[in-house]
Amino acid sequence: MKQQANFVIIGISAGVAVGILIASIIYCAIKWYKRHSHLRRCANERSSTTLPIRIHGLDTSVNLSASISNSNVIQGSGLIPRSAKSSWWRNHRKDHFISASGIPRYSYKDIQKATQNFTNLLGQGSFGPVYKAIMPTGGVAAVKVLASDSKQGEKEFQTEVALLGRLHHRNLVNLIGYCVDKSQRMLVYEFMSNGSLANLIYGTVQDCFYDLSMGSSGLFPECLSYLPKITKGKVHGHIQAASASVYSVNKFIHALGEEQVLSWDERLQIALDISHGIEYLHEGAVPPVVHRDLKSANILLDHSMRAKVADFGLSKEDVYDGRNSGLKGTYGYIDPEYMSTNKCTMKSDIYSFGIIMFELITAIHPHQNLMDYINLAAMSSDGIDEILDKRLVGQCNLVEVRALASIAHKCLHKTPRKRPSIGEVSQAILKIKQRRLAKEDTMSFAGDNLSQIMSRLGSQNIELSKLAGVHEGNEITPG
Numbered sequence: 221m222k223q224q225a226n227f228v229i230i231g232i233s234a235g236v237a238v239g240i241l242i243a244s245i246i247y248c249a250i251k252w253y254k255r256h257s258h259l260r261r262c263a264n265e266r267s268s269t270t271l272p273i274r275i276h277g278l279d280t281s282v283n284l285s286a287s288i289s290n291s292n293v294i295q296g297s298g299l300i301p302r303s304a305k306s307s308w309w310r311n312h313r314k315d316h317f318i319s320a321s322g323i324p325r326y327s328y329k330d331i332q333k334a335t336q337n338f339t340n341l342l343g344q345g346s347f348g349p350v351y352k353a354i355m356p357t358g359g360v361a362a363v364k365v366l367a368s369d370s371k372q373g374e375k376e377f378q379t380e381v382a383l384l385g386r387l388h389h390r391n392l393v394n395l396i397g398y399c400v401d402k403s404q405r406m407l408v409y410e411f412m413s414n415g416s417l418a419n420l421i422y423g424t425v426q427d428c429f430y431d432l433s434m435g436s437s438g439l440f441p442e443c444l445s446y447l448p449k450i451t452k453g454k455v456h457g458h459i460q461a462a463s464a465s466v467y468s469v470n471k472f473i474h475a476l477g478e479e480q481v482l483s484w485d486e487r488l489q490i491a492l493d494i495s496h497g498i499e500y501l502h503e504g505a506v507p508p509v510v511h512r513d514l515k516s517a518n519i520l521l522d523h524s525m526r527a528k529v530a531d532f533g534l535s536k537e538d539v540y541d542g543r544n545s546g547l548k549g550t551y552g553y554i555d556p557e558y559m560s561t562n563k564c565t566m567k568s569d570i571y572s573f574g575i576i577m578f579e580l581i582t583a584i585h586p587h588q589n590l591m592d593y594i595n596l597a598a599m600s601s602d603g604i605d606e607i608l609d610k611r612l613v614g615q616c617n618l619v620e621v622r623a624l625a626s627i628a629h630k631c632l633h634k635t636p637r638k639r640p641s642i643g644e645v646s647q648a649i650l651k652i653k654q655r656r657l658a659k660e661d662t663m664s665f666a667g668d669n670l671s672q673i674m675s676r677l678g679s680q681n682i683e684l685s686k687l688a689g690v691h692e693g694n695e696i697t698p699g
């Protein structure tokens with residue numbers, strides 16, 4: 221009887237234990253399922269915020285967070301593989317908060333240290349100064365310090381970082397970090413060692429004049445003594461400046477050295493690079509982005525003279541939503557249609573790009589009546605030759621110059637819808653390059669043939685002289 225009771229107790233205990241085991245398995249399974257579905261939901265949410273990017277004509281989605289761990293994910297025609305980014309991008313310190321867009325956030329102290337306490341000034345823009353920075357792992361960057369009185373609110377800044385963090389292309393100056401610290405707002409960009417296209421076309425000298433003449437009373441005495449030497453007839457009239465910084469003066473004096481002249485090949489490549497950058501903004505990014513302030517000062521060049529479009533995020537409301545917004549842009553580059561209707565479209569960017577192409581051809585600044593020269597040149601088929609940058613005369617192929625001028629002209633069409641799309645512009649510029657390459661190929665082929673013929677003739681000549689030698693020998697040694 222007692223034994224029977226023991227069996228019952230053991231049975232019940234075993235049953236309870238099995239029950240507990242089953243219950244805990246079910247509990248764990250439910251928990252795992254819930255966790256798993258949550259992760260899946262997060263992943264879906266994230267992928268819905270990724271940027272569909274066209275690779276070789278196909279639409280594909282690039283998940284930025286995934287691309288950080290897998291450096292080979294982005295390998296489109298113009299897309300930058302993360303592996304190509306500077307090493308500090310990958311090796312950023314753990315305490316750097318990575319925003320939703322995957323852009324590392326830096327503290328004020330980090331930036332202060334990287335810029336050696338904001339001493340190495342690269343330039344001054346309307347948003348504030350730009351400093352060179354050496355990041356902790358040795359990578360070089362450019363830090364744009366937004367003026368603290370900037371009307372950009374916290375939210376706009378964050379939105380901007382989120383937007384910029386999602387736009388990556390080899391022809392855009394990439395945002396690689398940012399700083400929000402108390403009232404400080406800074407943007408960290410990849411460093412472009414050859415500066416802006418405006419500097420390269422017009423020379424730092426002229427750019428310095430703009431810097432120096434921003435004030436109103438008198439030019440720095442140091443600079444005055446250099447005036448006759450440097451202007452070369454470019455800068456006329458009395459230039460006045462109130463408060464030139466030591467930086468401006470140094471830059472000015474430094475600029476007296478040899479001016480770098482962009483070759484025609486470089487200019488053509490720059491035009492193609494810019495077109496690819498805009499093509500990505502207009503036709504690759506979703507939603508499309510209208511730059512709204514395309515100008516030669518916003519085109520930066522890297523160490524190998526490849527051009528990248530900059531400042532595509534700082535002008536407000538530049539994501540085109542079809543609605544009207546305040547007039548943005550720079551005098552001389554603004555589409556007249558946009559000015560009269562206040563409607564900014566992609567075709568307004570095309571107009572500004574047309575102006576930049578004419579700057580590349582003529583080295584005439586839009587503030588120096590470039591439009592008048594363009595209209596004059598348009599009166600004859602070779603009119604553009606008359607306004608070609610003097611430094612290119614005899615140094616370039618005029619057929620190519622005219623072809624680029626003709627594309628640029630179409631971009632300036634009065635009626636926006638009659639202007640070509642950026643895709644069409646890229647194709648047309650590419651054709652100029654391809655035509656040249658094909659010609660070079662033919663010439664080198666012809667060259668090859670010629671050298672083959674010459675060497676064949678040479679060897680035949682040797683054979684003949686050998687024969688002649690034998691013959692002569694026979695004659696010299698008679699009997």
Ligand SMILES: Nc1ncnc2c1ncn2[C@@H]1O[C@H](COP(=O)(O)OP(=O)(O)OP(=O)(O)O)[C@@H](O)[C@H]1O
Binds near residue numbers: 517
């Ligand atoms: N990523 C960069 N790498 C190297 N230099 C830079 C970089 N970004 C800006 N600079 C330098 O800083 C200068 C000022 O740049 P910024 O973009 O602030 O102004 P901007 O485009 O010249 O004028 P605005 O702000 O009126 O459009 C540039 O002319 C360039 O010389």
